[in-house]
Amino acid sequence: MSFAYEIAEQVRTGKTSARAVIEASLARAERVQAELNAFITIARDAALAAADALDKRSASGEDPGPLAGVPVVIKDNICTQGIRTTAGSKSLEHFIPPYSATVVERLQQAGAIVVAKANLDEFGMGSSNENSAYGAARNPWDKSRVPGGSSGGSAIAVASGVAPLALGTDTGGSVRQPAAFTGIIGYKPTYGRLSRYGVIAFASSLDQVGVMARSSKDIALAMDVMAGHDEHDATSIPKDKPQFLDNLTADALKGIKIGLVSELSGEGNSEGVLQALEQTKALLERLGVQVGEVSLPNAPYGIATYYLVAPAEASANLARYDGMVYSIRTGENALGQAEVMMKSRGATLGPEVRRRILMGTYALSAGYYDAYYGKALKVRRLIANDLEKAFAQFDFVMTPTTPSSAYKLGEKSSDPLAMYLDDIDTVLANLAGISAVSVPAGKAEGEMPCGVQFLAPAQQDEKLIALVAALEQTQGDQFAPLATSYRS
Numbered sequence: 001m002s003f004a005y006e007i008a009e010q011v012r013t014g015k016t017s018a019r020a021v022i023e024a025s026l027a028r029a030e031r032v033q034a035e036l037n038a039f040i041t042i043a044r045d046a047a048l049a050a051a052d053a054l055d056k057r058s059a060s061g062e063d064p065g066p067l068a069g070v071p072v073v074i075k076d077n078i079c080t081q082g083i084r085t086t087a088g089s090k091s092l093e094h095f096i097p098p099y100s101a102t103v104v105e106r107l108q109q110a111g112a113i114v115v116a117k118a119n120l121d122e123f124g125m126g127s128s129n130e131n132s133a134y135g136a137a138r139n140p141w142d143k144s145r146v147p148g149g150s151s152g153g154s155a156i157a158v159a160s161g162v163a164p165l166a167l168g169t170d171t172g173g174s175v176r177q178p179a180a181f182t183g184i185i186g187y188k189p190t191y192g193r194l195s196r197y198g199v200i201a202f203a204s205s206l207d208q209v210g211v212m213a214r215s216s217k218d219i220a221l222a223m224d225v226m227a228g229h230d231e232h233d234a235t236s237i238p239k240d241k242p243q244f245l246d247n248l249t250a251d252a253l254k255g256i257k258i259g260l261v262s263e264l265s266g267e268g269n270s271e272g273v274l275q276a277l278e279q280t281k282a283l284l285e286r287l288g289v290q291v292g293e294v295s296l297p298n299a300p301y302g303i304a305t306y307y308l309v310a311p312a313e314a315s316a317n318l319a320r321y322d323g324m325v326y327s328i329r330t331g332e333n334a335l336g337q338a339e340v341m342m343k344s345r346g347a348t349l350g351p352e353v354r355r356r357i358l359m360g361t362y363a364l365s366a367g368y369y370d371a372y373y374g375k376a377l378k379v380r381r382l383i384a385n386d387l388e389k390a391f392a393q394f395d396f397v398m399t400p401t402t403p404s405s406a407y408k409l410g411e412k413s414s415d416p417l418a419m420y421l422d423d424i425d426t427v428l429a430n431l432a433g434i435s436a437v438s439v440p441a442g443k444a445e446g447e448m449p450c451g452v453q454f455l456a457p458a459q460q461d462e463k464l465i466a467l468v469a470a471l472e473q474t475q476g477d478q479f480a481p482l483a484t485s486y487r488s
């Protein structure tokens with residue numbers, strides 16, 4: 001599978017048809033589904049119809065758009081008109097959205113074609129894709145390991161060559177962590193740069209749509225199409241003018257300084273991750289970047305803060321799945337509305353989702369609010385302040401993306417706390433509302449890929465992606481390779 005910019009070029013110049021591209025992508029999707037359970041729905045008929053319509057438009061002389069015929073995979077918590085959207089939950093098993101999310105609509109207007117809806121942890125709650133009501137997904141580099149989560153299926157789609165571009169959502173790391181676990185690029189924009197209209201809410205002050213790809217140019221192409229103000233989303237940045245492609249300049253590294261976060265780059269990381277971090281640091285220095293140490297004193301409190309704020313917001317957002325208007329109604333012999341709601345929620349929400357609702361309701365309840373939720377908001381501010389101070393000294397801040405590479409299925413699923421602790425590096429960007437990207441950094445334990453994360457000040461996303469491009473240039477095709485068994 002080629003890159004998005006190559007496919008679009010070939011379709012635009014008539015060297016190939018959208019139909020041929022989409023047929024190949026669907027065939028690959030079927031294989032990947034059988035081997036890795038990456039998808040909840042493969043949208044065969046809709047994708048082929050869209051491809052034929054695009055070919056017809058091109059034949060009649062119309063411009064098919066900058067992403068002409070590019071297959072894209074969309075995480076199943078992002079609405080797609082006419083295509084089932086479950087959020088990985090049994091409660092939305094039969095939900096067919098009447099409209100598409102703005103991000104999907106803008107991709108489609110640019111010529112991209114949705115081939116599949118990706119597997120995920122239910123409502124985005126998890127880090128391994130094992131919390132999906134539609135079964136766990138598997139890592140394309142080693143089927144006995146998790147692909148990461150919650151955007152596991154989206155990461156698999158890119159790493160196994162089903163599509164060059166996939167959308168995920170990132171509330172505390174769900175785009176960056178699976179990207180690191182599968183050896184691809186995962187980018188979470190600044191809060192507000194991508195519209196969340198039509199995205200199923202998890203924790204509204206943290207949620208952001210993110211892009212997964214194997215090339216910085218593909219990310220730039222997709223961002224130029226998707227970003228920009230959306231009047232349907234009150235948190236969308238006004239007057240935003242995305243200029244990612246224009247900023248992919250060769251001198252992105254000139255005179256820049258990067259701060260390696262001391263609290264996150266030592267103890268607690270695996271040997272392999274530390275080695276990868278060291279190698280990336282050495283590479284940056286060879287390229288003339290000044291790499292120094294920076295301290296984020298409140299970073300160690302990021303997990304505690306995130307796991308109060310996110311469940312608190314989730315408990316409010318998920319109140320609507322009560323069997324009344326949304327979700328499945330169960331409990332035929334139930335007496336009254338309260339019992340119907342209780343039974344419906346009990347029967348259709350999985351154990352991790354229920355745990356989050358309980359934690360969140362508790363943190364918000366009278367008498368505990370100040371001690372938990374209120375305190376978490378204060379620490380959230382301190383973390384953002386730490387980052388602001390770091391950016392006064394450095395252009396970017398650098399950490400591992402995850403403390404280890406992908407682990408075995410089942411290894412952490414019975415220990416939620418162990419799974420939560422692994423989000424230590426990624427939650428910071430969401431708490432501060434800034435952009436961050438995970439970049440492939442070679443192999444760690446078990447010959448599994450791992451990633452290095454860069455964070456940029458708010459709204460400096462274009463510079464962040466230009467940094468990725470500069471690193472990519474030094475490594476060529478080896479930068480974000482397809483998983484070994486999916487190269488042919």
Ligand code: GLN
Nearest residue numbers: 124126170171172173174
């Ligand atoms: N792993 C984190 C969680 O379980 C982040 C999830 C996400 O970003 N959607 O909440």
